Amino acid sequence: MNGASNRKLLIVLGPVTGIVMFIAVIWMASALVKREYREPYRAPAATVDQTPRAAGEADEAANAAKVAQDTPYKEVDYRAFPLVGSRVAIWMAAQLHLLFAAFVLAVPIFAFIVEAIGYKTGDERYDRLAHEFTKLLSVSFSITATFGAALTFMLIILYPKFTNYLMSVFSPTFLPYVLLFFAEAFFLYTYYYGWGKFHPLVHLGLGLGLNLVGTGIMLIANSWLTFMMSPKGVSTSGALLSLTDAIYNYTWMPINVHRVIANVAFGGSIAAAYAAFKFLHATTDEERAHYDWMGYIGNMVAISAFLPLPFAGYWLAKEIYAYSQTLGLTMMGGAFSWLFIIQAVLIGNLFLGANYYLWLGMGRVEGAQPFQKFVKYLLAAIVLCFMVWATPRSIIATVSEIRAMGGSSHPVLGFLGVMSAKNTAVNILILTTFMSFMLYRRTGKITTVAWAKMGHAVQLTIFGLVAIFVIFLGVYGYFVEATVRIKLSVPQVLSVLTAMVSITVIDIFLYRAPKKTGEVRWGRIPAISQYVLIFIAVTFTWLMGLMGYVRSGLRQHWHVYGIIRDNSVDAFTPTLGFATKVVSVTVLLFFVLIGGVFWIASLHDRPDFVRKPRLRGTTAGAHAAEADELV
């Protein structure tokens, strides 16, 4: 068959097929239309299931609906949080909030000081450093606010009755708190985004405003939490008598002071860790020099704030004892006494780390060799003090060992486990670290004043006399009554502070116009020093977590000590092992988040993204040409 015949056949079959299909459609439509509508089958009403079971079920449903309607609204005291329980959930949210809050409050303090130094001296490096610190703030501020909101919601959900009580006492403080929070956001963002956009004094004013507002927020929040520990201004049943007294309770001011100092120490250490992170990833000598310097300043801030911290801690402990001896003794002699051995390990490591970093830092200064020979003696003193401080009063021992010792205290070492020895050890530890810092300060310099010899002799005499005085009081404490012994820590602390201040003042005048034996070679420091900075930051964070636990856990089975009892399933005080696990997880979470903050802050310095032309297959040349035309 040829092509022409096929074509004719298709012309004939086409209309035929069309007609057949048309008929088929008509037929199908007619058939469907003609089909009668039938109701779906339902059993007649008379045959609906009326068995006793069905009737019973209907009655039950009706009763349940009625009961549900009649149920009165009832406040619940507690709600459960899945998996970890309410206490751990609140604990972790509060701890993360506080860690970020501490950082957000601390960084503006030293950024402001560094910026002011830069303005005064005209040294651009300080301004750049302050700006670098501030870069870490905006993201941290958002995270702080997020955890603050999470904590508030969780308190309302999980501890509604207690939260309601706290709100009833402190309701007048909430609005000022919110307003201050707005003000903080204003100052923070204008301070950060306004860098270099205003007159330096205006910008410093913004920084000052940020610090004042931040401190105000902290003071208000501190009143809530210190009230829980040492309530005042309420009746024995909890009724509010005086809001001023409730705010200005026994531990409010000591906590305020302790927190400001601790925040600066913590913030300095985190900023130093950031610098270490950047130093380790630096690709140029200039970057290394900058971040070495930044790490040094951050660590300086941290250690300078850390040295007076134990004194603020003494004051806080004294006020806790003054409020309630029971509370004080629970802390130092009861359920929490072993916690202070863990604290001793942490603080001992901080001192060791801080000193090690200073000693490593001497290597970056030309002409440091004469001072490096003292390091081994300083190390010996630090280790000795560390060992005394970490000596427990009672020892974990078997029954036979306890019998052999004649008690749970070691016959010799037990004497080092009491406060007389520990106070002495910590004071000498502070003096030794201060000495390390003074040696570092002198590296590469020779004093030129005429009274240099006498000045050094006076400094050494002050140091020696204070060390002897502190040790004497420590030994004397073993031979006097408790009432006298408790008070000995005050002259110990005051003498150490006097030594630190007087030696520093003399040193400033001694080295006012020194002859330089060598320059500081920033960036020329072993990489391990940067890991030491990170180690210090982790230890500070862990220490904050631990001390946060003891401050809050001290209330034991009380929401508000002696006023509102904790009747929840979590009212018991957990083991220290459990508490340290929670602290560890929280610290790890914090570092994951702060790592994110570092990464986001580092995006600021990243070069802008440039879109590259896409080259594909054989048309590559044409696209490239188009791209060239567009450019």
Next chain:
Amino acid sequence: MRIPHSVRIAGLVLATTLFYGYVGQLVPQKEVQPPQATTLTGDISQAEMAKIGRQIMDGKGLCLTCHTIGKTGALRFPDLAGVAVRAKTRVPGLNDVEYFAQSLYEPTAYIVPGFPPAMPPINKPPIGLTDQEILCVIAYLQTLGGTTTVTLQTKHHYNSGAAAAPAGAPATPPPAGPPGKQP
């Protein structure tokens, strides 16, 4: 192979945190349960009261957090060994039960020389022992150098409002029936 700094930093953070967590596992582990009120009925013996009193001192009362029994040296608070003997003559005008009651309800009324005024009222929060629990504590204290004379029905200045008994007077009439069955 050179390990990247980021991995080393993460390792250091993890290792440091785990180390401190491990230190936390090395110290003694004690879970402290909230104290429960002791249920006391009127028919318990004086020996049972003293036994309960000792348990209260160890637990809910927190007494032995500060006080020792049979320890010498530089003590922070008075040792309780032989306190039953001293209590009879410590404060003129108070017998042993009244003295103990005063020490527990109003501890700053008399301070043992050489020690700080540090004891809180035991009947008030946060410790908040009941009157009956305090009688049990007194019963135990009386055994430290003496014999228990109190019962759950014993009245003193702080649970009846009556005036304190003069020094040396018997705290309660001697029991007529079996111990603890005083009328």
